[in-house]
């Protein structure tokens with residue numbers, strides 16, 4: 001497969017990778033980040049439809065700051081010629097590694113039962129069990145590694161510690177999902193979109209705040225404790241953008257069946273409609289919004305199709 005690295009002469013070199021944040025910071029910080037992300041993205045994407053690429057995204061804790069950090073990365077686009085390759089018969093089995101990072105050997109050393117439950121939630125969401133589309137992706141746990149390393153535990157997105165952790169632990173190729181559980185740099189999690197250069201393959205994967213895993217902690221009870229932070233981050237990993245990406249812009253998140261929305265959702269405000277001139281209410285139940293876990297119940301058929309196309313183009317070996 002030919003990879004076209006878009007170096008965006010004059011267009012945009014750096015695409016942000018967004019993530020969902022969790023921990024620190026204040027609500028205003030979150031809003032500011034989202035606003036900036038949209039402002040940067042919208043115009044650029046208008047002119048470079050496909051440069052979607054990019055992003056790694058994350059969720060964080062509403063009222064506590066952004067869910068995800070913004071990652072500055074250059075990505076390649078999903079070209080038009082790669083679209084429409086998936087379909088109802090699409091099936092992909094994704095070998096998955098969970099890398100558990102603890103600062104002291106005890107804290108955050110999540111049990112196998114928690115990991116199994118997290119995998120179950122991911123697979124049920126992917127299969128449409130909670131609602132929405134059946135995506136055709138199945139995630140099988142290949143292995144679990146456990147590391148005690150305080151700097152990896154506290155690693156920020158893009159930090160030396162993140163690179164060191166990943167270059168040490170990363171398994172497999174583009175088709176393998178690597179999930180690192182730590183504090184996610186103070187966010188709920190973040191992930192890289194497909195399209196990283198070969199030389200940076202080790203960066204690929206999801207960084208997940210262990211406190212968002214089902215049954216792991218009381219930190220996010222009632223908000224982000226059902227395991228759908230991973231569902232969201234894996235959405236990015238298969239090339240899905242936020243439903244609020246591009247704001248009310250027509251291209252939005254590059255998926256036709258997710259109604260346009262201006263800003264991320266906090267909680268589960270039924271009836272929210274931030275693009276009143278566009279059809280449909282805000283898709284607050286979509287895994288690629290920033291709603292509470294209990295509010296989420298779907299990927300759309302359009303998102304499933306995009307993820308399938310991106311899998312075939314970027315990841316399928």
Ligand SMILES: [Zn+2]
Pocket residue numbers: 018019020056057058059068232233236242
């Ligand atoms: Zn995200």
